[in-house]
């Protein structure tokens with residue numbers, strides 16, 4: 001190989017290397033399986049426990065990402081309760097990582113169905129969009145859209161953070177799908193695909209405020225579900241986790257804000 005060809009090969013290799021690193025290969029992902037321990041997730045008396053499904057999808061996602069060369073940190077890898085501030089602290093201990101919180105939805109109306117994805121920080125929008133697009137395309141469920149919400153783990157994390165609701169466990173179709181390992185594997189694969197394919201995040205000028213570039217509270221407007229009010233009242237921890245900033249943003253969109261479980265706020 002002459003010197004010219006060697007230089008060409010070198011240039012090609014470094015271009016590929018750059019392209020791969022731009023798509024996050026070999027990066028770090030903090031996986032946050034929702035709930036755990038005494039916190040089952042979902043509505044009281046819900047037949048399918050959310051905490052088990054989120055953990056299973058999270059562990060599957062870890063295996064997939066590690067096989068693709070990612071470094072993976074889990075906020076929990078067993079059935080334990082991890083307080084939200086601890087989950088955030090784990091995320092923030094890994095600057096440069098992406099944070100993906102895995103949840104399943106619930107509603108008092110059994111017909112409620114679909115997949116929805118949340119983000120808060122503007123640098124998380126591309127990750128949210130990529131994960132959402134891939135999960136929806138791999139699932140038979142309805143697309144409920146991507147929403148911007150100030151849930152605790154999205155608001156307090158200092159790295160791009162996304163919370164994906166992988167379908168309603170209270171819906172007969174989505175609930176029975178979530179109980180099969182094949183479907184949970186598919187969900188994990190699609191989330192991983194979304195992480196791998198995310199475009200480089202758009203970096204806003206430091207002088208622009210979050211409000212000035214906001215597309216509104218939702219990218220996609222979807223009908224709100226009616227959730228049990230009594231559960232919200234009983235959720236003391238949800239209130240204690242909410243900052244005044246979050247209260248303000250939530251009160252500005254009271255009709256669209258659907259009830260969330262305490263450990264997601």
Ligand code: ZN
Nearest residue numbers: 034041103104
């Ligand atoms: Zn949840």
